[in-house]
Structures are given as C-alpha cells and as structure tokens.
Amino acid sequence: MKNVKAIVAGVTLAIVTALPAAAQEDPIVIGVASGQTGVLGPWDLAGRRGAELAIEDINAKGGLLGRPLSIVVSDTKSDPSLGPTAAAEVLDQGAEMVIVACDYDFAAPAAMATVAANKIVFSTCAADPKFGVQGIGPLAYTMSLASTAQGTMLAEWAYETQGWRSAYVMMDTAIEYTKSLCQGFRKRWTELAGAEAISGEDTWNGINDTSIAGQISRMKPAMDKSDFVMWCGFTNNGSVLRQVRSAGIDTPIVGSEAMDGAYWTDAVPGLNDFYVAVYASIYGNDPDERVNEFMARYQEKFGEHAPMGHAVTGYAAVEAWARAVEKAGSLEVEEIQAALDSFNNEPLLVGPSTFRPDLHIDLTRPLLIMRAVNGKYEPIGRFAPQKPAEPTF
Amino acid sequence: MDLLVQFIIDAVSVGGLYALTAIGIGLIFGVVGLVNFAYGDFVMIGAYTILLTIGFYWPVTILIAAIVLIMVALAADFVAFRPVRLASPETLMIVSFALSYTIQYSYVMMFGSLARTVNFLPAMSTNLEILGIRIAGVSILQIVATIVLTGALAAFIRFTRIGYQMRAVSENPTMARLVGVDINKVIAAAFIASALLAVTVSVLFVAQTGTMTPFLGLNLTIIGFVATVIGGMGSLVGCALGGFLVGFLTTLLQLALPADLQPFREAFVFGAVVLMLLLRPGGLIMLATARERI
Structure with a gap:
C-alpha cells in the first residue's frame, strides 16, 4: 500500500513539476484503475504510459480549461475483484475521469464503480461493444475498434x-x-x-x-x-x-x-x-509520422519499446476526453458525454474516431x-x- | 485407415506431456501422500531456466535446468512441506497452493506476465511424414520419454534400496520409521526424481511450444492431476495411461463435437472423466494400498 501511494505521489509530482508556468491552478486529476501488474500488465501499463504522454502534451500546451492535468494510478493487479477498490482509490483522490483495463471482463468492475460515482470511464482497448451504454452504462467509452x-x-x-x-x-x-x-x-x-x-x-x-x-x-x-x-x-x-x-x-x-x-x-x-x-506500429515504421514520434517518446521516457500498438489507445483515451472537455467548456459530466457522443471521425492519435449516443465503441476506424x-x-x-x-x- | 492411425498419433501427441506431468505428480503422491499443486510451477521454472541459458550448448542448458529444478524441489520440500509433514493432507494441499502462487507471482515480478519465447531445439519440432502419417519429432520424444521414464522409475522403485524404502514409506510411514528408514532422505529422493521428470516436461514443452508464461504450470497441473486420478492415484503406469487418456478424449471431442459445442469441449472432457470415475472409482489401475485407504 505504501508503495502504491509512493508511486501515485511520484507520478503526480513528476507530471505536475513538468508543467509550464502558465498552468499553476489545481490540477485536473485523471485516474488509472487497471492492471499495472499481472496478466494484463503489459497492455494496461502501456495504456497508462500512453495516457501519461497525452497528459504531458496537453500540459505543454497550457493544460485543460487553463488547468494542468495530473494522473493518479491504482493497480488492480489484473484482478477484476480489486477493480472497485482501485476505482474508489483514484476517485477519492479527485479523479474526474478514470481509465480502466484493456478487456471487458477485467475492466467492468472498476468501470461500474466509476459510473456509479457519476464520472466518465474509458477502457483503453476493450473490443467488446458491451463496454459502453449497454454493458456498463452511458458514461462508459472504449477506444477500441469493435x-x-x-x-x-x-x-x-x-x-x-x-x-x-x-x-x-x-x-x-x-x-x-x-x-x-x-x-x-x-x-x-x-x-x-x-x-x-x-x-x-x-x-x-x-x-x-x-x-x-x-x-x-x-x-x-x-x-x-x-x-x-x-x-x-x-x-x-x-x-x-x-x-x-x-x-x-x-x-x-x-x-x-x-x-x-x-x-x-x-x-x-x-x-x-x-x-x-x-492500432499502431511499434517498430518506428508506421506510415503515420505522429505514431512514430509517439513510439520514440515512449521509448525515451520509459526506457523500453512499447510492447504493442495498444499504447496509443491509452493516449487516445486522454486525448478524446480532453477534446470533449474543451468542446463542453466545463467538467460537467453530461456536457462532456454529449460532446463525446457527437464525435464523428474525430482525429485522434489512434485514428478518426466516432461515437454515437447508443454506441460508445468505434465501428469504422482504420x-x-x-x-x-x-x-x-x-x-x-x-x-x-x-x-x-x-x-x- | 490412415485417418485412424493419424488420429491415434495426434491423440498420443496431445497426451504425451500430460502423461509425463501426471507421473511426476503421481510419484510424489505415492510416496509422500502430497498432492503437489506447485508441480507445474517446477516445470515453469525449468522453462524459464532454458530461456535464460539458451546461449549454451543444449545439453548444458538441460543440465543447468535439471540442477536448478533439483535445488528448487529440495528447497520446496525443506522450506514448505517438511514443517507440515505431520499435518493433514488438506493442510499439505493448501501449502502446495500457497507455494504455487508464490512461485508464479515471483516469476511475474521477475519476467512480467507477457509470454516469453525461445527457439529451443528447433530440429525437434520438425514434422516427419511416414507413409502419409504425420508426426512431430517432439511428439515421438514425448512418447519415448514417457515409456522410458515410467519404466526406469518403476525399476528404481522396485529394485533399488532407496526405492524399496520409498515403497515402505508409501505403505506405512510410521512402521518404516520404526524399522530405521530415514524418511526425510526417502522423501528428498522422491522430490529429486520428480524434479528430473519436471525438467523433462520443461524441455519437451519448450521444444514443442517455444513459449512460456509464469502461469504455464497451472493448466498442466490440473490436467496432470486429473490424469493421476483417472489413472489410479499412486500407480505410475496408471498416471501415464491417465495422461494419454485425457489427450485421447480431448482429440476425439475436438474432432467429434459440432462447431457450436466446441467452445465447451473441456466440459465434455471432464464430464467423461467423472463418468469414468463413477464406473471405476479407483482409477484405471487401482493399487492395493489405495484400496485400503478408501
């Protein structure tokens, strides 16, 4: 537990201290409640690191609504039963949005707890369309292609x-x-x-x-x-x-x-x-230069290659939510949800992304x-x- | 006819690893009365040792894996099982569960949970075609290893002094102790033998699949344990037969089940196992000692 808190504090500190002077207000907190270790560790850790890079980019441009973004992480150890506790932990630390695991079964318990607290939840890459309105609730989205x-x-x-x-x-x-x-x-x-x-x-x-x-x-x-x-x-x-x-x-x-x-x-x-x-090439030969830059930064920051292209879905989860917050102009959940539901080929790192009020997973992204x-x-x-x-x- | 022969070869190929695993589990059960759920994790440790020593000439790699596994098996006996040797079988089983999880998650910590791969003994995985019948080289080795090791172990138990003592401990540990058998030494010998079986499984597993995760032992243990039960707890030949039977059932059901039912294949495999146990509760080969326990 001490270790988890130390990691959370360390990550928060590292990101907040990396901010430009422009963003000195209280940070907007993004929570990660997924399997940083265990079976799903490689996917979820890559997703969380992708999210960290997105936060860096947003902060470098002055933050969101004039406020910096920070991240808090709670490890579910790839144990779905620890999901609600992990979600509660990041929500208690003020998370406005929570990122959960890259799989419906692993992500659902943490996602349910987040939705119950009336916050938006993103799975990085759960590919089951049930991860959305029908299976979790209207505040759940996934960056996967169905x-x-x-x-x-x-x-x-x-x-x-x-x-x-x-x-x-x-x-x-x-x-x-x-x-x-x-x-x-x-x-x-x-x-x-x-x-x-x-x-x-x-x-x-x-x-x-x-x-x-x-x-x-x-x-x-x-x-x-x-x-x-x-x-x-x-x-x-x-x-x-x-x-x-x-x-x-x-x-x-x-x-x-x-x-x-x-x-x-x-x-x-x-x-x-x-x-x-x-989703993306991890070998530096993606036809999309933005992806190659992302992969190079990933390696530079974390000292290793992204294990798989799913890392960009973590980036895209933060990117999508931040874009929706900007469109909404506030942190009001209903307004962010409406903005997300209006995404029509929204250009994100993961590719043009579309959501509908009744379908929170993309069907047509390349x-x-x-x-x-x-x-x-x-x-x-x-x-x-x-x-x-x-x-x- | 060719199809039937190919089917039998395939079934034996699937069952080979199960049979070898079952013998290792059965040996420890026969001597110590311990259902060692950490046995598959010994196999996993062997696989990762191969991964770490892949640069060496292959016999050296296998030798290092064998030494590591013998040390691990002895350490497991000394640290985890010896202190609770007089406890009930349930306690021993729980200890083996705890040991299994400890080993698995230590390896997750060291190597991560993502599959690690290695091209070990690639010549072994090449397929041979004889009169139109296909068989992988590694499958032949699995079958040969099962027959040779079952025979060697049976001979060891029947004809050597320590084997004789193992049978004594297995039948009546208290009496064996009273007549001067050093139980700790006998059990350590059983653990060493099971470690040698485990390293054989590791080598053949890695040669066949080229892949490992810290959780690879879980499924092997469950199927190996089922094989020991249907084969007859404590009988080495029964364990090997049980392993091949599970392979046969799996291959048959994979072939025979309609597409809609194939996702539920395991339910049918284990259903058949339950049915078999209802008909023959003592397993395929029922030992006199086992009958007395029942």
Missing part, C-alpha cells in the same frame, strides 16, 4: 486487396473476443465471397491446449484449396503458430490486434506470410495491416471496415 468490425475489415482486405477467395478459419474458444472477431469475419467474408468460400473451420483452446496436433492434421489437407487462414487467436500465438509452421503449412495467416507485438515471434523462426491488423517477413514486421497500409455489422446485445 471486435466484429475488426473481423469485417480483415475479410474486406483479404477479398478486395489481396484477391483471396477461399479462407480456412481457426478460432480460439477460450475468450469472447476471438469468437466475435471470427463472427464478424465469417459474416462479411461469406457476403463477399459466398458461403462456399470457407474451405474449413476448426477451433482450439488457447489457454488449455499445448498441442494442436489434431487440428493440424485436418488443416493440412485443406490448405490446397485455401488462399489463407483467418486466425482468430489472442494468446499462446507463438506456441500454436510454431506448430503450424513446423508442420509445413506455409499458407498466409491473418490475425488481429490481439496478436500484435514482437514478443512471441521468436517461437516461430523466420515467421513469414503472417499478416496482422494493429487499423494498420503489417506483414511479417522473416520475423520482421513491415507496414502495408491502413484499412477501415466498409460495412461493419451493427453489434447485437
């Missing part, structure tokens, strides 16, 4: 840009994200290429399965009639893709932002023909598709979903 829309975009990209006509679908059944990703893909793919354009489907459990020998035996003969494999996976990617490539399956594989990051690629020596849709060539990622370009399905609740 999981189904990610599937839609990958189907459109594979069909239109790559000219592929036959897909083999592999789905991890361990979490909801991968199921809705595949659902979005399947729907759009069969609309575009026809019901016969799925050459085969199989599943595995990313948490439980150490070997996918059976799936590989079924997949291998189907590769002759498959242009690519749609890979709805989120974890254990190194393990399963190592087994796939070791079995001599060289068919192109397409994955989503949940497979972003270079941390798993050592398991698959010379990874080739792997395509992944990410993602960057990258290709692995000998284990190194090269950007291909940003692609937006053209016809995403409306989420169903």
Whole structure:
C-alpha cells in the first residue's frame, strides 16, 4: 500500500513539476484503475504510459480549461475483484475521469464503480461493444475498434486487396473476443465471397491446449484449396503458430490486434506470410509520422519499446476526453458525454474516431495491416471496415 | 485407415506431456501422500531456466535446468512441506497452493506476465511424414520419454534400496520409521526424481511450444492431476495411461463435437472423466494400498 501511494505521489509530482508556468491552478486529476501488474500488465501499463504522454502534451500546451492535468494510478493487479477498490482509490483522490483495463471482463468492475460515482470511464482497448451504454452504462467509452468490425475489415482486405477467395478459419474458444472477431469475419467474408468460400473451420483452446496436433492434421489437407487462414487467436500465438509452421503449412495467416507485438515471434523462426491488423506500429515504421514520434517518446521516457500498438489507445483515451472537455467548456459530466457522443471521425492519435449516443465503441476506424517477413514486421497500409455489422446485445 | 492411425498419433501427441506431468505428480503422491499443486510451477521454472541459458550448448542448458529444478524441489520440500509433514493432507494441499502462487507471482515480478519465447531445439519440432502419417519429432520424444521414464522409475522403485524404502514409506510411514528408514532422505529422493521428470516436461514443452508464461504450470497441473486420478492415484503406469487418456478424449471431442459445442469441449472432457470415475472409482489401475485407504 505504501508503495502504491509512493508511486501515485511520484507520478503526480513528476507530471505536475513538468508543467509550464502558465498552468499553476489545481490540477485536473485523471485516474488509472487497471492492471499495472499481472496478466494484463503489459497492455494496461502501456495504456497508462500512453495516457501519461497525452497528459504531458496537453500540459505543454497550457493544460485543460487553463488547468494542468495530473494522473493518479491504482493497480488492480489484473484482478477484476480489486477493480472497485482501485476505482474508489483514484476517485477519492479527485479523479474526474478514470481509465480502466484493456478487456471487458477485467475492466467492468472498476468501470461500474466509476459510473456509479457519476464520472466518465474509458477502457483503453476493450473490443467488446458491451463496454459502453449497454454493458456498463452511458458514461462508459472504449477506444477500441469493435471486435466484429475488426473481423469485417480483415475479410474486406483479404477479398478486395489481396484477391483471396477461399479462407480456412481457426478460432480460439477460450475468450469472447476471438469468437466475435471470427463472427464478424465469417459474416462479411461469406457476403463477399459466398458461403462456399470457407474451405474449413476448426477451433482450439488457447489457454488449455499445448498441442494442436489434431487440428493440424485436418488443416493440412485443406490448405490446397485455401488462399489463407483467418486466425482468430489472442494468446499462446507463438506456441500454436510454431506448430503450424513446423508442420509445413506455409499458407498466409491473418490475425488481429490481439496478436500484435514482437514478443512471441521468436517461437516461430523466420515467421513469414503472417499478416496482422494493429492500432499502431511499434517498430518506428508506421506510415503515420505522429505514431512514430509517439513510439520514440515512449521509448525515451520509459526506457523500453512499447510492447504493442495498444499504447496509443491509452493516449487516445486522454486525448478524446480532453477534446470533449474543451468542446463542453466545463467538467460537467453530461456536457462532456454529449460532446463525446457527437464525435464523428474525430482525429485522434489512434485514428478518426466516432461515437454515437447508443454506441460508445468505434465501428469504422482504420487499423494498420503489417506483414511479417522473416520475423520482421513491415507496414502495408491502413484499412477501415466498409460495412461493419451493427453489434447485437 | 490412415485417418485412424493419424488420429491415434495426434491423440498420443496431445497426451504425451500430460502423461509425463501426471507421473511426476503421481510419484510424489505415492510416496509422500502430497498432492503437489506447485508441480507445474517446477516445470515453469525449468522453462524459464532454458530461456535464460539458451546461449549454451543444449545439453548444458538441460543440465543447468535439471540442477536448478533439483535445488528448487529440495528447497520446496525443506522450506514448505517438511514443517507440515505431520499435518493433514488438506493442510499439505493448501501449502502446495500457497507455494504455487508464490512461485508464479515471483516469476511475474521477475519476467512480467507477457509470454516469453525461445527457439529451443528447433530440429525437434520438425514434422516427419511416414507413409502419409504425420508426426512431430517432439511428439515421438514425448512418447519415448514417457515409456522410458515410467519404466526406469518403476525399476528404481522396485529394485533399488532407496526405492524399496520409498515403497515402505508409501505403505506405512510410521512402521518404516520404526524399522530405521530415514524418511526425510526417502522423501528428498522422491522430490529429486520428480524434479528430473519436471525438467523433462520443461524441455519437451519448450521444444514443442517455444513459449512460456509464469502461469504455464497451472493448466498442466490440473490436467496432470486429473490424469493421476483417472489413472489410479499412486500407480505410475496408471498416471501415464491417465495422461494419454485425457489427450485421447480431448482429440476425439475436438474432432467429434459440432462447431457450436466446441467452445465447451473441456466440459465434455471432464464430464467423461467423472463418468469414468463413477464406473471405476479407483482409477484405471487401482493399487492395493489405495484400496485400503478408501
């Protein structure tokens, strides 16, 4: 507890003392109640650091409503049951807005507690559309592109840009994200290429399965009639893709932002023909120079690369909220909410973002598709979903 | 026919690691009566040791991992289990849970929770095709290791002096002590043997998956424990068979379940385990000593 307080005090002090002389009023506090350590640590720590960089930028321009921004952090240790306590801790320290975890299940308890205190809550990258009006409440927003829309975009990209006509679908059944990703893909793919354009489907459990020998035996003969494999996976990617490539399956594989990051690629020596849709490139080769500058600053400030592109969603959460506060001209929650709901392709670091009063997750923002060539990622370009399905609740 | 043979090979490939894990858990249970939930974490420590020593020639890496795991297993016995050796089995189990969490979160602290990857023994993960039947090199090793280690352990327990003492401790610890068996020495030997089994699992796991997280032991332990129960608690051959049976059930259900039910595959696997235990409560191979305990 002492440590947590010391970290909170340290971060607050560091940010407030870095302010220009113009902003000397009481700071507006932004709270972070997410898993700085534990399972979700890499995503949530990157998001929180992204938020810190956004706060620095806003403060460098004179702050928000003439006041500096500061940040307080409470670690949920990636334990959802600690979420309400963590949220209460940052709210007690005056948080006007709270940033929560990068996953619906992990974020929901802290988000509920924030909404109950009548404050706006942002998830950095929960991709489940339930993170919003329907699942948490009207004050909840997420900076993710909806999981189904990610599937839609990958189907459109594979069909239109790559000219592929036959897909083999592999789905991890361990979490909801991968199921809705595949659902979005399947729907759009069969609309575009026809019901016969799925050459085969199989599943595995990313948490439980150490070997996918059976799936590989079924997949291998189907590769002759498959242009690519749609890979709805989120974890254990190194393990399963190592087994796939070791079995001599060289068919192109397409994955989503949940497979972003270079941390798993050592398991698959010379990874080739792997395509992944990410929020931002962490390798300094993003077509958007603003992203490259962000990644360079991240490395300079924190002494390490951002582990995955999700870091920009933390930046964007603060950016979006601050933009809405400016539009509202006050810290009145209802006015900020109305301003956020009016976002229509609002230019943010994460990309043009749109919210609606009934939908607090974006459906049409582009993602960057990258290709692995000998284990190194090269950007291909940003692609937006053209016809995403409306989420169903 | 080819499909059937391929299916059996795949099932055995899935079950190989489970079988090896189950033998390690079963060995400690058989000798000490301890359900060691930290066993999978020993495997995890072995995996991270491989990660840290990957620059060495591979036999050196394996040797270092074995030494580290033997020390960890002995330390676990000395620090965590020996002080509560006379306590109830429930207490021992809770201690093993506590040890498991301590190890896991120490590793999260040191290495973070993100998966770490390493290309260890890549030649082993290459697939072989024999008469149209595909099998990964590492799967062959898992099967061979399971057979060889089960046999070696059985021989060790049956024919060596310390093995003889292990059987005595397993059947009646009080009487064994009365006739002069040094229980601490026997239990330490069992922990060393289980550490050697754990390092085998670590090597084969890392060669197969190339991936590790501090939580990798959790699932291995649960499935390994289920395998020991359906195999027959305390019987090494039963444990190995149990591991292969879980692999067989998993592969069969993955193939047979309709798409809508595949997300619930584990419910069917463990449902089948419950059913099997109802029909054969003592497990596949029921030992006389186990029957007496029941």
